[in-house]
Each structure stands twice: as structure tokens, then as C-alpha cells.
Amino acid sequence: MLPEQLTPANFDAYPPEAKALAAAQIDLLRRLPLAFVPLLLRELIAYDWKFPAERADLDRQFTYLNGLSPEQLVAAAAPFANLKLTVALEKNDWINSPAIFSEQLSAHLWATHQIDAFRTAAIDYVAKANAAKPDPPLPMHRLAIAVIGQGVAKNDYRLFRKLRPQGTYYTQVKHANGVKTLLDAVAARARTEWPYNHWYIDGGAAAPVASHIATVSYTSLAAPRATLQARMTKTYEASVFDPEAFRTMLAQTKPEEVGLGAGGDPVLNRFQLSLLTEGSGTQVFATTFVQWAAREALRRAQPLTLFAHFTPRQRDKPMNELLAETQKRPELDPLGSLIDADMGAYYTWLNLQRLPEAEKAAFLVWFEDHQEALAIAPSLGRGKQSDQSIELADLVGQIA
Amino acid sequence: MHLPDPKNSTPHEIAQAISLSRRRFLQTATGAVAATTIFGSSPLRANALPRNRKVVVVTFGGGARDDETFMPDGQENIPHLLYDLLPQATFFTNVVNQGILGHYVATASIVTGAYETFNNFAAVSPNNPTVFEYFRKDLKRPATDAWVVAPSNGFARIGESAHKLYGPGLGAGVILPKRLLTAALSSAADATRYEHLLRDNYETPLYAPTLAGNQIELNQLAEVLKLSADDFAAHARSLASPDELSVYIAKQLMRHLSPSLLWVTLHDIDIAHSGTFSLYIDGIKRSDRLCAELWQTIQKDPEYAGKTTLLILPDFGRDSDIDSGGNGFQHHRTGDTLSRTTWMIAMGPGIRENTVVDRPIQSTDLVPTLGSLFGFEARYSTGKPVPEVV
Numbered sequence: 001m002l003p004e005q006l007t008p009a010n011f012d013a014y015p016p017e018a019k020a021l022a023a024a025q026i027d028l029l030r031r032l033p034l035a036f037v038p039l040l041l042r043e044l045i046a047y048d049w050k051f052p053a054e055r056a057d058l059d060r061q062f063t064y065l066n067g068l069s070p071e072q073l074v075a076a077a078a079p080f081a082n083l084k085l086t087v088a089l090e091k092n093d094w095i096n097s098p099a100i101f102s103e104q105l106s107a108h109l110w111a112t113h114q115i116d117a118f119r120t121a122a123i124d125y126v127a128k129a130n131a132a133k134p135d136p137p138l139p140m141h142r143l144a145i146a147v148i149g150q151g152v153a154k155n156d157y158r159l160f161r162k163l164r165p166q167g168t169y170y171t172q173v174k175h176a177n178g179v180k181t182l183l184d185a186v187a188a189r190a191r192t193e194w195p196y197n198h199w200y201i202d203g204g205a206a207a208p209v210a211s212h213i214a215t216v217s218y219t220s221l222a223a224p225r226a227t228l229q230a231r232m233t234k235t236y237e238a239s240v241f242d243p244e245a246f247r248t249m250l251a252q253t254k255p256e257e258v259g260l261g262a263g264g265d266p267v268l269n270r271f272q273l274s275l276l277t278e279g280s281g282t283q284v285f286a287t288t289f290v291q292w293a294a295r296e297a298l299r300r301a302q303p304l305t306l307f308a309h310f311t312p313r314q315r316d317k318p319m320n321e322l323l324a325e326t327q328k329r330p331e332l333d334p335l336g337s338l339i340d341a342d343m344g345a346y347y348t349w350l351n352l353q354r355l356p357e358a359e360k361a362a363f364l365v366w367f368e369d370h371q372e373a374l375a376i377a378p379s380l381g382r383g384k385q386s387d388q389s390i391e392l393a394d395l396v397g398q399i400a
Numbered sequence: 401m402h403l404p405d406p407k408n409s410t411p412h413e414i415a416q417a418i419s420l421s422r423r424r425f426l427q428t429a430t431g432a433v434a435a436t437t438i439f440g441s442s443p444l445r446a447n448a449l450p451r452n453r454k455v456v457v458v459t460f461g462g463g464a465r466d467d468e469t470f471m472p473d474g475q476e477n478i479p480h481l482l483y484d485l486l487p488q489a490t491f492f493t494n495v496v497n498q499g500i501l502g503h504y505v506a507t508a509s510i511v512t513g514a515y516e517t518f519n520n521f522a523a524v525s526p527n528n529p530t531v532f533e534y535f536r537k538d539l540k541r542p543a544t545d546a547w548v549v550a551p552s553n554g555f556a557r558i559g560e561s562a563h564k565l566y567g568p569g570l571g572a573g574v575i576l577p578k579r580l581l582t583a584a585l586s587s588a589a590d591a592t593r594y595e596h597l598l599r600d601n602y603e604t605p606l607y608a609p610t611l612a613g614n615q616i617e618l619n620q621l622a623e624v625l626k627l628s629a630d631d632f633a634a635h636a637r638s639l640a641s642p643d644e645l646s647v648y649i650a651k652q653l654m655r656h657l658s659p660s661l662l663w664v665t666l667h668d669i670d671i672a673h674s675g676t677f678s679l680y681i682d683g684i685k686r687s688d689r690l691c692a693e694l695w696q697t698i699q700k701d702p703e704y705a706g707k708t709t710l711l712i713l714p715d716f717g718r719d720s721d722i723d724s725g726g727n728g729f730q731h732h733r734t735g736d737t738l739s740r741t742t743w744m745i746a747m748g749p750g751i752r753e754n755t756v757v758d759r760p761i762q763s764t765d766l767v768p769t770l771g772s773l774f775g776f777e778a779r780y781s782t783g784k785p786v787p788e789v790v
Contacts, residue, residue: 111517281674288675339678
């Protein structure tokens with residue numbers, strides 16, 4: 001099937017809001033090429049569970065595309081229309097399973113050496129769509145906080161090595177009740193109850209925070225992780241394994257199938273499930289989970305405040321033992337986790353830099369229960385070191 | 401590493417910047433000179449090349465980025481490459497892989513000298529003839545003269561192609577050490593003790609392809625490697641990782657069969673797919689040490705010393721921190737320039753020492769280069785011989 005053959009009935013299986021949006025945009029969808037439409041539908045089909053920032057982004061794309069003249073639309077879509085696809089891709093159920101189509105398209109583009117052309121087209125499209133409708137000004141500057149190194153008594157690894165050129169490195173931080181101090185700073189910023197603007201991600205059990213702070217923790221997802229791990233183990237022990245079918249199984253898992261359905265926020269439930277089914281290593285390593293969760297929260301929800309608390313991951317072991325970690329108390333690797341989290345903090349800052357008004361954003365990373373921290377903000381020096389004593393509350397207060 | 405703004409630079413400009421950045425660092429760290437500006441490209445001792453030449457190729461199936469290797473912050477991870485091997489080697493700073501960035505298909509592309517396009521996770525043979533088939537058919541070499549030690553069961557068919565003029569019976573023997581170890585263990589309890597050596601694949605940890613190909617089986621172990629299953633299992637227990645197991649097998653092959661063409665693929669670095677930076681660094685450090693160990697083995701073995709070319713290259717890189725489509729070191733999925741631009745170390749008789757070459761070459765150039773070294777024609781390869789090596 002080709003996009004020009006689309007009818008509203010094709011979207012009957014979509015959730016309500018996605019179905020309505022698809023119907024409203026069907027004239028546009030019919031005029032776009034096959035290499036493009038399923039990628040748009042991949043976002044659209046999950047519209048009912050999208051964060052406000054994601055909805056705004058999808059709306060912006062439709063505004064941009066609908067604003068083009070017929071000739072401009074043909075020109076804008078040409079880099080995608082020029083990609084050579086296969087009949088098999090046309091026959092794929094790209095309307096109801098756009099994610100699977102996307103995977104198969106990706107494999108096809110790699111195999112036919114068209115992936116570079118696709119990359120170029122995608123980057124150009126996103127830039128033009130973003131430029132067509134600039135983001136509204138933010139109500140406050142963004143702040144991300146990372147806490148790393150829980151459980152490490154002595155460390156010889158040179159921390160913050162990638163971040164030091166960007167900010168000020170503090171060597172004498174007083175940190176009594178450090179995690180609580182930082183969570184209080186998050187709570188103070190989260191005065192407005194706009195959904196998904198303020199986030200708390202913890203590699204262990206989350207401390208109590210206000211309900212309008214979106215909270216995700218590795219420990220609270222123990223039961224869903226165990227369910228998914230059981231499925232993965234079953235697949236692992238099968239005599240024949242099909243990796244594509246396995247990925248499809250993960251992609252089609254529903255929140256209620258892993259115990260994420262009852263009573264919770266459906267948008268946040270979907271997000272948490274995606275961390276476990278789309279992330280690599282998030283099911284078994286707490287450090288990977290926090291880094292990926294922070295990345296996805298920043299990319300998708302574009303929050304004003306994000307607090308990421310890295311905790312020790314289990315020590316590396318064979319996959320079947322890693323998958324069985326929920327059945328027994330795992331052996332931890334605090335020092336390795338500190339190195340993981342140091343890189344995770346750097347990636348959190350990088351992902352913060354990808355958001356609108358990045359030039360105003362602030363960032364703080366603290367080595368938990370130690371005197372080392374690093375802060376980045378427009379008001380602070382870059383590549384500096386401060387050996388003056390400073391309270392953690394004062395430090396975060398300067399940039400919050 | 402300071403790269404040009406990707407939005408305002410061509411892939412060629414970015415690749416050049418990567419190359420120059422590597423060269424500047426190497427010149428600082430090792431005092432290496434640039435072959436292209438000082439010596440030209442002719443070999444230093446071409447008229448003194450040994451007879452009975454041998455070649456050992458080491459590929460990293462799980463690329464390591466410059467940030468964690470050749471840049472200042474990374475040098476602590478590769479002391480052996482930097483200070484033991486590079487002073488004796490020519491270093492190519494700009495090796496480009498334009499193919500599919502999956503480890504089996506990419507290694508197959510290096511082995512055939514042509515970009516293969518099959519499904520990375522399929523249990524299939526390469527479509528184009530492999531270097532082992534050219535080597536054995538053209539030079540009439542016996543089966544014992546070409547071997548592959550491969551990291552995971554997915555590489556079972558890497559030794560010979562599906563090409564109608566070559567194929568079955570003309571390729572290399574393939575040893576999958578982890579499969580051998582599994583077979584050698586007599587009980588589930590044994591398997592538990594050895595599981596740290598048995599992980600098959602980091603990218604898709606649950607992938608366990610159907611085995612088919614010319615891989616050696618347990619009952620051949622004693623015959624080929626002069627090693628009993630019990631001795632093999634006992635020694636394996638003292639090793640820390642699958643790559644150490646692979647290098648152990650490679651050394652056994654060198655000791656007992658002295659193959660002229662030996663290909664070893666290391667894979668520990670690919671633990672990066674789990675998102676654990678510290679384990680990725682551990683993999684780099686281990687690969688660095690194992691490469692030096694192989695070179696030392698070559699130098700100590702009379703069958704190899706003075707007549708062996710060692711070539712070391714990652715199959716490709718990993719995603720940059722900058723590309724928003726990826727997640728930095730964790731994967732190699734974006735196809736960005738950093739993930740496509742890697743390096744190669746060449747050392748041995750006739751190859752200049754302590755030398756840097758910036759000129760771009762392709763990973764598919766390796767097989768025609770080996771053809772020039774050995775005297776066979778890689779007729780289906782799309783690459784070209786690298787003059788600094790031949």
C-alpha cells in the first residue's frame with residue numbers, strides 16, 4: 001500500500017486522539033512519500049501517550065508541512081521520495097506497525113547504502129520544521145542535577161573530566177543531607193503544577209517528593225523488570241531465536257502486561273515501559289537505566305528541572321545471571337558505577353544542551369557524600385576551579 | 401577531540417579533522433613522523449622481505465573511539481599500543497568503513513574486501529570470496545595454513561564464501577572458542593563456573609544463531625591443537641574474558657600449526673552496548689594488552705619472528721557524543737562520520753616504523769593489500785592495495 005491510497009478507515013485501530021489527528025491530516029499524508037509517512041505515523045500512533053512537548057513538536061511538523069505550497073511540499077519531500085524502497089516494504093503493515101516498518105526501512109537503507117542520504121534528509125527536515133515555528137520563551141531557565149558515586153569511599157578516577165572545561169569545579173563542598181538539599185531545590189522550582197516539567201529519576205528507591213514531580217525509579221520498576229526479564233530468559237533458553245521477532249515482542253508489550261497498568265499515570269507508564277523495552281542495558285544495570293531515563297526525559301518531555309540520582313549497578317556477569325538479579329541480592333560494583341555515572345552526567349549535560357534556550361541552562365553534578373562538585377551556568381566561570389568552602393545548598397541556590 | 405560543527409561541515413571535512421587530530425596526538429605522544437610528508441610511500445626495506453611470509457590480522461569487533469584511546473584522556477587505556485607497538489609500526493589515521501555497521505557483516509566486508517550487504521544477524525556466508533579462499537586456491541595452500549578465531553557463534557561462516565568459484569573446502573578453518581568451551585564442559589555446574597567466558601554477543605545478547613560452517617568441533621580439538629578437552633577447560637578457567645580465550649586459542653594455533661594467515665577478532669569492547677562506560681574501558685584495556693601479547697608471541701616464535709606482518713584495525717568506530725541520534729559510546733547506529741572513521745596499525749618486515757599516514761584508505765583495502773603481500777589476486781575486491789604496507 002502507498003500513502004496516496006490512505007483513507008480514514010485505515011486508522012480505525014489507532015487510539016482515539018491519534019485517530020482523530022490522522023483523519024485531520026489525511027490529505028497531507030496522502031501527498032507524502034512512503035519513506036516518510038510511516039516515520040511520521042510512528043510518532044502519531046502514540047499521540048495519546050505523548051508528553052506535551054512531544055505533542056507540540058508533532059503539531060509543529062504538521063503546521064510546517066501544511067504551510068508549504070504543493071511545489072514546496074514536493075521539493076521538501078523529494079530527498080525521501082528519491083530513496084529506492086522495495087515492494088516488500090510497500091506490503092508491510094506500516095499503518096498499524098510503523099515502528100516495525102521503521103526498523104525494516106533502516107535495515108534496507110543500510111544494506112543499499114542509502115543510509116547517508118536518509119540521514120542528510122532527516123537532519124535537513126528537522127531543521128526546517130523547527131525553524132518554521134520557534135519555541136515560545138520558557139518560564140524559567142532549565143536546571144539538571146546529577147548525583148553520582150553512591151557507596152564509593154575512595155576514588156582515584158579523575159571525575160568530571162569532560163565537564164570541567166564547561167564550568168567551575170568545586171573541591172570543598174559541605175554536603176550534610178546532600179541528596180535532600182538538592183531535592184528541596186527541585187521542589188522549590190516545581191511550584192507550578194504543570195505536568196512533566198519537573199523530573200526525579202533514581203537508580204534506587206525514590207525519596208518522597210510532590211506528586212506533580214514526575215518520578216521514575218529503578219526499584220519501583222522491579223516487578224515490571226522481573227516480568228520482562230522472565231520473558232527475555234525464556235527467549236534466551238530457546239533452541240532457536242529470532243532477534244527481529246524478539247524486538248517486535250518487546251515493542252508490542254503493553255504496560256498492563258508487566259504490571260504498569262493499574263491506577264498509574266498512563267503517559268508515565270508508557271514512558272517507563274519504553275525505558276525497559278527500547279533501552280539497551282536498562283533492564284539489568286541501574287547506572288544505564290538512570291542515564292537512559294534522563295536522556296529520554298530530556299529529549300521527550302523537555303523538562304525545566306531534572307534530578308538524576310545514580311546508584312551502584314550490579315557487577316557484570318553472564319546475561320542469564322544478570323537477568324536473574326531480581327531473584328537474589330546482586331553483588332554491586334560501586335567504583336565501576338562511579339565511572340559509568342561520571343559519563344552519564346556528561347551525557348545528561350549534553351542532552352540538556354540540545355534543548356531550546358540551552359544557553360541559559362544550568363547544570364550541577366555532585367560526588368555523593370564527598371566534597372567534589374561541578375557547576376555549569378552562564379554566571380559561572382568555565383574551566384575554573386574553586387577551592388573555597390561552600391555549602392551545597394548555596395551552590396545549588398546560585399544556579400537554580 | 402575538537403571536531404568541526406557537523407551541521408556546517410561535510411563528512412570529508414570531519415574525517416580529515418579526526419585524522420589530523422589522531423596524528424597530532426601521536427606526534428606528541430610517540431614522536432611519530434608523517435610518511436606522506438617525509439618519506440613518501442615506498443617501503444623502507446622492500447628488498448629485504450623474508451620468504452615464507454606470515455600475516456596475523458587482529459580486528460576489534462566493537463570499535464573503540466578516539467576519546468577513549470588516542471586522545472589525551474584515552475591514552476591511559478592503551479599504553480601497549482602507544483608505547484610498545486606504535487614505535488615499531490606505521491599508523492593509518494583515516495580508515496573509512498562505508499558499509500553496514502554491524503560486526504559480523506562488517507568483519508565479513510573486511511575479510512572479502514567488498515562491502516557485504518547481508519543481514520548482520522543472519523547465519524550466512526559472505527557473498528564475495530574471502531581472503532582465505534584467494535590465499536588457499538591461488539597459492540595452493542593446505543587447509544591448515546589459514547585460520548580464523550572468532551568471538552561469537554554468529555561468525556561460524558566467516559571462513560568461506562557462497563561464491564560459486566570458491567566456497568566450501570577452500571576457506572579457512574574457523575574456531576569459535578566459546579562453542580568449544582561449552583562442548584568441553586561436562587555438566588551444568590561446570591558451565592556456571594565458566595560463564596564469564598561464554599557470553600556470545602553484546603549487541604543482541606540473546607542472539608544464538610544456528611551454527612553452520614567450517615568451524616572446528618570438540619573432537620578435532622586434540623588433533624588440531626594438541627590439546628585435550630580437559631586441559632582446555634582447565635586453562636580456560638584461569639582466563640578473565642572471551643577475548644583472552646580467543647588469544648589463547650590463537651597462540652595454540654601458532655604453536656602447533658604455524659598458519660601463514662591467522663585472523664583473530666576480539667569482541668570484549670562491545671560490552672559498551674550495555675551502556676556501562678567502565679566495562680567498555682576495561683574492554684579497551686584488555687584488547688590493548690592482548691595485542692601486545694600477540695606481538696610478543698610472534699617475536700618469540702621462530703616460525704613467526706622476522707617474517708610476520710601484524711595488522712590491527714577496529715571493524716568500525718562508535719557513535720560520537722555529539723550526534724543526537726545516538727547515545728555516545730554505547731552504540732554504532734547513527735552512521736555518523738566518527739562511527740565510520742577508524743584506524744589501522746601495520747607492523748613487521750618492510751613496514752616503516754614510528755610513522756603516521758593520513759591519507760584516507762578503506763577497510764576494504766586490506767584484502768588486496770594481503771594479496772600483494774602473499775601474491776594472490778583479490779579479483780572480486782573493490783579495495784586497492786595500500787602501498788605503505790606492500
